[in-house]
Amino acid sequence: MKKLRGLLRIIFGRTTFLVLFLLIQFGVLMAGFNWLREYMIYVYGGSSLLSAVVLIYIISNDENSSIKLSWVVPILIIPVFGTLFYLFLKLQPGVKLINRRIQYLAKEVEPFLIQDPEVMEDYKSISSSEGNLARYMNRYGKFPVYKNTSVEYFPLGDDMYPKMLEELKKAEKFIFMEYFIVERGLMWNSILEVLEQKAKEGVEVRFMYDGMCSLALLPYSYPKTLRARGIKCKMFSPVKPALSSYQNNRDHRKICVIDGHTGFTGGVNLADEYINKKERFGHWKDTAVMLKGDAVASFTMMFLQLWGVTEMEKEDYGRFLVPKDYRLPEGADSTGFVMPYADSPLDGENVGEQVYLDILGHAKRYVHIMTPYLILDDVTLTALKYAAKRGVETIIIMPHIPDKLYAYLLARTYYEELLRAGVKIYEYTPGFIHAKMFISDDEKAVVGTINLDYRSLYLHFECAAYLYKNTTVLTVEEDFQATLGMCQPVTVEECRRYSPLKRFAGKALRLFAPLM
Structure with missing residues (x-):
């Protein structure tokens, strides 16, 4: 029955x-x-x-x-x-209208994302080449570089989850949350309980999730359910029965902002597999960061910009900034620089890819990468090979147990070419890698939502945190090395022994790679 x-x-x-x-x-x-x-x-x-x-x-x-x-x-x-x-x-006019609205909102939040000239001078004084990246991000992404920001790194969703709960319970003014996947279970139910309690206490709670969740994970009317509990809720781009290119542009971001001074991002969605309470593809390896301080302002404005796409009332952005009297927790390490940033598929500027290319192009000793998917365009493929060919240790950690067979078969078509160029590829034998990370030269790291595939780099709304000369970079690299110890290397010989049928299927899928 x-x-x-x-x-x-x-x-x-x-x-x-x-x-x-x-x-x-x-x-x-x-x-x-x-x-x-x-x-x-x-x-x-x-x-x-x-x-x-x-x-x-x-x-x-x-x-x-x-x-x-x-x-x-x-x-x-x-x-x-x-x-x-x-x-x-x-x-289709819909895509142009939405992009026009997003660009209008970008102009509205721009006054709240002004680069502090003293911070920029400090940044450039350490490295002129890094100053070039910051200038590009200021000009085309409209995202500043910040100091006075502490960063805590979480090597697993299991580690981030209790900390997020703890910080949510401290909220006094507002909570903003934006996620790609939400599924009812231990993780989401416990977070929802806190959000509902905070709403009763008078805290403004806004929650936005991608409309793809309505296909299998949540009822289509779920926003009404949350609104009845005092939580302002909406789906981003609800999936509708109409052929439209805009429905290909999903909100893949993971953002949590609390009272303007605390923010979370990374690969962790709100479902039990992300904290290893439900096993789907072996052990789930994911990562996240918590920011406290000035840099959280960028995540706040990212959230408000997409939230405002369907809002008619003018937003009072200033009331959501980092409180002027806020002080970092005692003992918090705020060394170095932090640059949160977002990437839109509608503005013609591939910010996410450019940051990755900049890291590959300026690396001197190593570039270490974790990504669940490896579906590369010619530019990124060439950059990875060139980094390895000029003597930079270039290592990519991939899943050993994939969540999508077609994506794994496609990724393997790049393996032999990368290996021949000197790139080292490892697979995480305990299960699935969902982390999206770049680390280089003990100086810089990116932790965020941006995969090495076409969907993340060209089709989705994404976000990440770029860390430079921050002590947390060393913590991220330590985790990479610990994860590497649980991986098996992939060799050219093993690639050639791989099933001919699977190799052919992967190569055939290359025709459709830009859609994956």
């Missing part, structure tokens, strides 16, 4: 109807294509001309070459349908 109820839930569930409606729309497009084929004699010339114009536009467009290729191939193979489908997705 229980299995029958589960089957009926799947058959009549919202996800099934969503997929059905999407298939119907795709079918209508195919029917239109077949109709055009019947009149191909009359429309052949026009369609060929249109395809040529579209191809010229794609090739000359300021976009990643791999993404261009993913459109050029179908347009050349099935010109009419490929061209119409491209135009259908690219000419």
Whole structure:
């Protein structure tokens, strides 16, 4: 009976109807294509001309070459349908309107993200080349570099979870939370209990999660449930039964801000596998950081910018800044610099990728990387190989037990090429790596939400914290070395022994890599 109820839930569930409606729309497009084929004699010339114009536009467009290729191939193979489908997705006004709204909000928060000139001078005095990165982030990302910020690193979600609960219980004015995945269980239920209690105490609680959760993890009406408990809640980009390129731009960020002075980010979502209370793919290795002090202002403004996309009332941003009388906890280490930053898929500036490329380009001794996915464009692939070829120890830790088979097969297609260039690749044998980290030369580290794949670098809203000359960098590197001790190396010989069928499947998937 229980299995029958589960089957009926799947058959009549919202996800099934969503997929059905999407298939119907795709079918209508195919029917239109077949109709055009019947009149191909009359429309052949026009369609060929249109395809040529579209191809010229794609090739000359300021976009990643791999993404261009993913459109050029179908347009050349099935010109009419490929061209119409491209135009259908690219000419939707919704994406342009949302981007316009986000850009407007970016202008609104800009006065609250002004670079302190003294901090910048200190930053540049240590390293002129690092000053170049900061200037780029100031100009194109609008994110300042901060001092007066302490950083605590968590090598597992298991470690972050109790600390987050502790800090949430201390909230006096407001709590902002923004997450990609939320699933009911021990972790989320205990956090929700605190949020509900804080709302009763008069603390302003805002909670936002990505609309993909509504497909399988949460009811579509879940925001109403939380609002009834005093929590301001919304889904970012609810999934709707309509073919739209905007629905590909998910909110992959993980942000928690408390009273303007304490913030969390990293790879940890709000579900039990992230704290190893539920086993899905062996041991779940994830990481996070807690910031206290001036740098939290950037995370506050990141949250308010996306929150405001669907809000009509003007926000009083100033009341959410770090309190002027706030002092770091006694004994807190605030050495070095911290630069929180976000990346938007709609602004044409690939901030997340540029930070990674900057680290690879300036590394002198080593670059150590943890990532769950390895789906690379030519630029990042070349940067990784070049770092190794010029003598920089370049190590990537990947999962041994993947969560997505297609992503793992695709990642393995890059292994042999990277290994031949001198990049070292290890797999985490206890289970799944979900951490997204770069560490270099005992000087700099990035901990955040940005994977080494197209979706993170080009399609999702993301965020991270960049640490420079901060003592926490050494803690992050110590964890990397400890994790390396639980990994097995991948060799060129092992790559060549890998199943020919799986190797072929991975190479075939490379055609669709920009969509993964």
